[in-house]
Ligand SMILES: Nc1ncnc2c1ncn2[C@@H]1O[C@H](COP(=O)(O)OP(=O)(O)O)[C@@H](O)[C@H]1O
């Protein structure tokens with residue numbers, strides 16, 4: 001495998017009990033890329049993310065990360081290996097403050113230098129302003145910034161981001177997109193994100209995988225991500 005491939009998924013299958021969901025999914029992401037996983041509701045995008053972070057075990061196939069097979073590795077070990085996960089619906093700890101949420105992220109990512117908190121506050125100044133506030137009292141957009149900050153503070157090489165625009169007002173979505181692009185530019189973080197919002201896909205994705213019924217049915221290559229190509233695949 002060439003050294004610039006960060007994540008290499010081959011023939012992945014996963015199911016909930018006896019119900020198969022993912023079927024023979026292949027996906028390959030190069031270091032520093034920003035790639036979208038798109039598709040309509042219920043096609044298996046979240047299931048794919050859960051499999052990649054290790055919350056759901058693959059029944060067949062393999063996941064290689066930085067060249068090593070992580071298919072059977074536990075989720076917390078994957079986090080320590082540098083994979084950050086921001087679940088759909090964000091899941092911040094509502095009864096902890098903003099700062100406490102960030103501290104949890106820091107230890108989950110394997111410790112890392114304490115100065116990272118200032119880095120996160122630099123990207124998302126509202127989090128610094130609200131650092132002593134309970135996370136559950138933040139707006140949807142603020143919680144999304146916190147969830148991203150909580151993943152980033154562990155210093156991940158790869159972040160898995162599930163529907164960042166969901167329940168977030170458009171100007172904050174734009175802010176989040178700008179920050180994600182800066183993070184990739186400044187730190188080189190690779191980003192795989194799930195999204196159904198056309199504008200977010202168009203402004204963030206360099207390339208897309210298209211899912212239908214648990215399978216990757218198409219790809220939109222670099223340079224071809226456009227309103228027409230994305231609409232055609234999402235049937236908007
Ligand atoms: N915890 C679960 N148990 C059983 N079935 C599930 C569970 N989560 C999702 N599913 C089913 O798996 C399929 C894929 O769901 P999901 O990955 O959440 O899709 P998407 O994120 O693309 O909307 C759907 O048919 C959904 O109903």
Ligand SMILES: [Mg+2]
Pocket residue numbers: 045046047088
């Ligand atoms: Mg989903």
